[in-house]
Amino acid sequence: MKPPLFDYVTPESVEEAVAARAAEEDSVLLAGGQSLLATLNFRIANPALLIDISRIAALKGIDVGAGEIIIRAMVRQREVELSDAVHGANPLLREVLQKVAHTVVRNRGTIAGSIAHADAAAELPAMLLATEGVVDVQGPGGTRVIEASDLFKFHLTTSLAGDEMITAVRIPNLAPNTGWSFKEFARRRGDYALAGICALVTLDDNGRCTKARLSACGIASTAVRLESAEAELAGSTLDENTIARAAKAARDCVTAADDSQASTAYRRHLVDTLTQRTVAVARDRALERRAA
Amino acid sequence: MATAMFGERVQRLADAKLVRGEGRYIDDIPLEGALHVAFVRSPFARAKILSIDCDAAREMDGVAAVYTCDDLGRLDLEMPLLIPHPSLTEPRTQRPLAKGEVFHVGQTVAMVVAVDRYTAEDAIRMVDVDYEPLEVELDLEAAIQDDAPRVHADVANNVAAQFVQTVGDPDDAFARAEHITKIKVQVDRSTAAPLECRAIAARWDDITGELMVWDGTQAPISVRGGLASILGLDEDKVRVTAPDVGGGFGQKVLLFYPDELLVPFAAMQLGRPVKYIEDRNENFIGSSQERTQIHELELAATKDGEVLGLRDSFLHDTGAFIPYGIAIAQVASTSIAGPYRVPNIWVEFKAVYTxxxxxxxYRGCGRPQACFAIERAMDKLADELGLDRFEVRRRNLIRDEDFPYRRDGLVFADGLPLEHDSGQYGKALDMVLEHIGVDAFAAEQEAARAEGRYIGLGLGFYVEGTGLGPYEGSHIRIHPITGKVYVNTGLTCQGQGHETVFAQITADQLGVAVGDVIVVEGDTGVFDWGVATFASRAAVVSGNAIHKTALKVREQVLEAAANMLEAAKEDIVLEDGKAFVNGVPDMAVTLAEVATASNPLRYAFNEAAKTSTQFAPAFNHDGPALGEGDAPGMEATDYYSPPHATWAYGVHAAIIEVDPGLCSVKFKRYICVHDCGRMINPTLVEGQIMGGVAQGVGGAHYERIEYDEDGNPRNANFMDFLMPYASEVPPVEILHLETPSPLNPLGVKGVGEAGCIPVGQVLVSGVADALKPLGIGPLEHVPLTPDMIFQALGGEKDE
Amino acid sequence: MTRSIRKVLAKESSDPRREISLSVNGEAVTRSVSTRLLLADFLRHELGLTGTHVGCEHGVCGCCTVSIDGATARSCLTLAVQADGAEIRTIEGVAPAPDILHPVQQAFHECHALQCGFCTPGFIMSVVSYFEENENPDLGEDAIRDALSGNLCRCTGYQNIVKAVRRAHELMSGEA
Known part of the structure; x- marks a missing residue:
């Protein structure tokens, strides 16, 4: 299990990286490499060129602003997880990141890399969907912004063009009166989840849900929003019956076929349970935040 | 006498280098100019090979050679059948490189040797093999049907062996039965997954004609014998050594794997050292596995739960080849009655090719399957009779007064009659139940249920025939200059701590510090009589051989010291590396002095040696320096051959919580009562048990080798084959019982495999107990996954 | 055995190479390496630091754990060229002196936290890092096991490794 031969470049600017990408169709960006290196070692991937973007100074650093968190493409997951500023702005991130693989992997892996990799079972794409974040993208023709809802097209496939790269991931700060929760069920600590649910619920002064955003990983060909479940919650006080109805609706978002770890029916069961549990936690946290 | 080291919690001697990363595993051995091997492996489960084109690979830069079966000369052969048995009527064994057809995905088809592994992996992709795929049947029960596709074209019904053994009169027992319990259970395939994959390196010396082989094997002496005969070399010209080895668990006892022949062969052909370092994917598709068995078991019982007889018929999956004979199925079939008296037994198995x-x-070797079958059946019997499952066990356990308890008619895997030699089975059961608080548990369980939590008590009892022969030996020598004691034995260590326990045994007889005993094993250049490490046998067989040898050397030391000190032999005490006269500690000689004095010298090459030279005061001027029949030095060799296996046993119990919302399980407590006879080192015994339990947890809940219906492995990696991390394994509370084995001088029994045996039953019975109020269906299959729990709870419901 | 005429063989592959400079256990190293060489193989076979073991080459087992710029990393999921300019620490750089063990190493020995020793260097690197990152480490059972998840051990059942983590903390806090 040794990597195949490839050319290797270390651009020092985004422009250089994009140019390298444009010049070699069969190229791939190397950031943290925690997924890429494994696929190289298995020789599942066999690219002609590796573009190591870790030397690009412009891709480093986190900015926590009044409205959003900007995480540039070379920021390691562990840095975001440990950042108190990030945690203060949106505590969902730490809760999600603590479930991503193991510390040793988060030390190298990047937020942008995981999102660009777009594994259907990975947690960070689901987090991006639930927070309604965006990615900043740069290509030979300039920059653009892609909303989370337009990003994930299939397992390991995004809407980025072949010569584009993510330069930053932007995640809105947690809105007022909003509670959050992420729960997943993985066979082992750190494994990709059989199912994972992100929940964000915003309550009004009467405890009524004004907005609910639910997303899931591991249950379809991409991370998905659970819109039918969100619709059940919106406008309600999030009592147990409402939550149960939403959870039941969430089951129908499961489209993954049976695999060796979980049948579709079992995944539906997991989604039901996890939806109930995350929404309940998010609701309680929203109530706490409102009270505080 | 100083404190005996036997039984002490001595810290391991091997650790210092290992914690610094200074162990020497095979890939750590620097071999100047070594070439590296990669294999072209079959992508099909069954196929004809129409052609192999190696030209492009051979022409690549950095490729030294590419071999197919046509290039192997005398090595193009069927590997040896290691353990022939009369019931094994259709034995088929693997070949170094496939010839004309392939029998499983991963089978070696061609071998590339190149300057490094990277290049070798490039080159295997340039070998063009044309296959014609053939039909396959992966399902064990379907595979024995008349019309099933065959693994080997000339083996009907894919049955390699069929064997029946009987104890007493089972038909009569079933005729008398007041109740019959029937159960069908399945254990799935797993793999040893040692963290160091298999590895081998070889260097051929053109000048001396010597072949040096470093092999991560559990059986270097057997590898040496086989290699020499297959390669046509004198045994003395072949040295096989197993250096530090990163776990074995049985996988590394098989000989030969293709690389074990081909790497030495290539080294001889190419005149450069050659290395093969198996990678993880290859370990999953090329190195042996174990476990799948399907048992259909019946118990004939009285209404009081006394088991009168047992019938078991099972299928054993032997994969594409059966080089190790029927050993696994035989161990399973002879362990099927567990710790219970069961006077009448009929047990049949078929070993089936897939x-x-x-x-x-693989660690456990048929015992986990047998334990799961009998223990599930005992639970079911109790359930059907409306009796307490622990009470039913108590009524059937072999009683203390029954030992030695023979099962006439069963022949164990050592070819000898089966006799449970000693034990306190009833006490072990009582201990585990008391420790887990069985009486209070019912109330706890009720209280938890009231809160919507589901906890259950799981329990499994197992027995383990350990310490199989035929024999092991030992050589001990006291170094004349340092006084350190060198101990050699023929088996190998994969991390069990042999060096420490063997040093303890030796230290007790020679009165030296454990740290002054240097154990060297697994090197045919040092000691080459013996067999291998397998079947929980090292402490029993090598341990007793070392003990016997140490007694001989002790006698020599006492005699020589008595002469030197001019005292009676009976008055000599050995302690702290010295021999002294009892009560007169000043009248002492060191072991080094004794060893030096016993070796008459001409040259005083150091200070100590002076005492042994021809004009030294101690020199006997009246005759030959060495008397007739005497040998120089303090040195002896001896052997131990057990009369038959010695039977260890134990009971595990656990409190298990199930979350029905996720169908997940958590061990809240895990308790093990274990009896392996006298313990040489309780810390190391506990280490073996805890490690075994972790592997058992893997087999009970996580680890399953998966093949699709075409025979493609689906999880041949550590991402998808779920070996548990620390986060998945519970702490184990261990209680010891020590019932000495009457069979050997040290009174010891084996412990290596014990921990993993009952865990499947512990988990499954605990889950069943926890979910009883939810109407859980039968749980008769491990590993028990969350999805299986979900299905047993009735699948998707609409509430 | 018939002997064939020996082929002329290079000492190393014809892979494209690149020069890298880095610090390994405090020592500056400059080498020309194949661009596809894994950091684990670079440490083991180019530098002779064979205490970093290779157990899976896909980032699951943790045997190859080293520290890169102060944080643990899988050296099988890192190319040697990626480590250009980095500070690497391996198991060989953990003990303070040739005859003194690091408290974590000492604790592993005292607690029988290793058997075959193959996974041990990776565990020790993870545990050393756990203590370096946490001034007041959580020594609860779940926290320790969580910190250890990411390293596979097939021999010990982990229990004595958990014990060793607590013992190492005692040794480092001077509690005997």
Whole structure:
């Protein structure tokens, strides 16, 4: 299990990286490499060129602003997880990141890399969907912004063009009166989840849900929003019956076929349970935040 | 006498280098100019090979050679059948490189040797093999049907062996039965997954004609014998050594794997050292596995739960080849009655070929399957009779006064009659139940249920025939200059701590510090009589051989010291590396002095040696320096051959919580009562048990080798084959019982495999107990996954 | 055995190479390496630091754990060229002196936290880092097991490794 031969470049600017990408169709960006290196070692991937973007100074650093968190493409997951500023702005991130693989992997892996990799079972794409974040993208023709809802097209496939790269991931700060929760069920600590649910619920002064955003990983060909479940919650006080109805609706978002770890029916069961549990936690946290 | 080291919690001697990363595993051995091997492996479960084109690979830069079966000369052969048995009527064994057809995905088809592994992996992709795929049947029960596709074209019904053994009169027992319990259970395939994959390196010396082989094997002496005969070399010209080895668990006892022949062969052909370092994917598709068995078991019982008889018929998956014979199935069939008296037994098995990686023993070796079958059946019997499951066990356990308890008619895997030699089975059961608080548990369980939590008590009892022969030996020598004691034995260590326990045994007889005993094993250049490490046998067989040898050397030391000190032999005490006269500690000589004095010298090459030279005061001027029949030095060799296996046993119990919302399980407590006879080192015994339990947890809940219906492995990696991390394994509370074995001088029994045996039953019975109020269906299959729990709870419901 | 005429063989592959400079256990190293060489193989076979073991080459087992710029990393999921300019620490750089063990190493020995020793260097690197990152480490059972998840051990059942983590903390806090 040794990597195949490839050319290797270390651009020092985004422009250089994009140019390298444009010049070699069969190229791939190397950031943290925690997924890429494994696929190289298995020789599942066999690219002609590796573009190591870790030397690009412009891709480093986190900015926590009044409205959003900007995480540039070379920021390691562990840095975001440990950042108190990030945690203060949106505590969902730490809760999600603590479930991503193991510390040793988060030390190298990047937020942008995981999102660009777009594994259907990975947690960070689901987090991006639930927070309604965006990615900043740069290509030979300039920059653009892609909303989370337009990003994930299939397992390991995004809407980025072949010569584009993510330069930053932007995640809105947690809105007022909003509670959050992420729960997943993985066979082992750190494994990709059989199912994972992100929940964000915003309550009004009467405890009524004004907005609910639910997303899931591991249950379809991409991370998905659970819109039918969100619709059940919106406008309600999030009592147990409402939550149960939403959870039941969430089951129908499961489209993954049976695999060796979980049948579709079992995944539906997991989604039901996890939806109930995350929404309940998010609701309680929203109530706490409102009270505080 | 100083404190005996036997029984002490001595810290391990091997650790210092290992914690610094200074161990020497095979890939750590620097071999100047070494070439590296990669294999072209079959992508099909069954196929004809129409052609192999190696030209492009051979022409690549950095490729030294590419071999197919046509290039192997005398090595183009069927590997040896290691353990022939009369019931094994259709033995088929693997070849170094496939010839004309392939029998499982991963089978070696061609070998590339190149300057490094990277290049070798490039080159295997340039070998063009044309296959014609053939039909396959992966399902064990379907594979024995008349019309099933065959793994080996000339083996009907894919049955390699069929064997029946009987104890007493089972038909009569079933005729008398007041109740019959029937159960069908399945254990799935797993793999040893040692963290160091298999590895081998070889260097051929053109000048001396010597072949040096470093092999991560559990059986270097047997590898040496086989290699020499297959390669046509004198045994003395072949040295096989197993250096530090990163775990074995049975996988590394098989010989030969293709690389074990081909790497030495290539080294001889190419005149450069050659290395093969198996990678993880290859370990999953090329190195042996174990476990799949399907048992259909019946118990004939009285209404009081006394078991009168047992019938068991099972299928054993042996993969594509059966080089290790029927050992696993035989161990399973002879362990089927567990710790229970069961006077009448009929047990039959069929060993069945499937187009999958070959099957040879993996830690447990048939015992986990047998334990799961009998223990599930005992639970079911109790349930059907409305009796307490622990009470039913108590009524049937072999009683203390029954030992030695023979099962006439069963022949164990050592070819000898089966006799449970000693034990306190009833006490072990009582201990585990008391420790887990069985009386209070019912109330706890009720209280938890009231809160919507589901906890259950799981329990499994197991027995383990350990310490199989034929024999091991030992050589001990006291170094004349340092006084350190060198101990050699023929088996190998994969991390069990042999060096420490063997040093303890030796230290007790020679009165030296454990740290002054240097154990060297697994090197045919040092000691080459013996067999291998397998079947929980090292402490029993090598341990007793070392003990016997140490007694001989002790006698020599006492005699020589008595002469030197001019005292009676009976008055000599050995302690602290010295021999002294009892009560007169000043009248002492060191072991080094004794060893030096016993070796008459001409040259005083150091200070100590002076005492042994021809004009030294101690020199006997009246005759030959060495008397007739005497040998120089303090040195002896001896052997131990057990009369038959010695039977260890134990009971595990656990409190298990199930979350029905996720169908997940958590061990809240895990308790083990264990009896392996006298313990040489309780810390190391506990280490073996805890490690075994972790592997058992893997087999109970996580680890399953998966093949699709075409025979493609689906999880041949550590991402998808779920070996548990620390986060998945519970702490184990261990209680010891020590019932000495009457069979050997040290009174010891084996412990290596014990921990993993009952865990499947512990988990499953605990889950069943926890979910009883939810109407859980039968749980008769491990590993028990969350999805299986979900299905047993009735699948998707609409509430 | 018939002997064939020996082929002329290079000492190393014809892979494209690149020069890298880095610090390994405090020592500056400059080498020309194949661009596809894994950091684990670079440490083991180019530098002779064979205490970093290779157990899976896909980032699951943790045997190859080293520290890169102060944080643990899988050296099988890192190319040697990626480590250009980095500070690497391996198991060989953990003990303070040739005859003194690091408290974590000492604790592993005292607690029988290793058997075959193959996974041990990776565990020790993870545990050393756990203590370096946490001034007041959580020594609860779940926290320790969580910190250890990411390293596979097939021999010990982990229990004595958990014990060793607590013992190492005692040794480092001077509690005997």
């Amino acid at each position: 187009p999958t990686v070959l099957v040879t023993p």
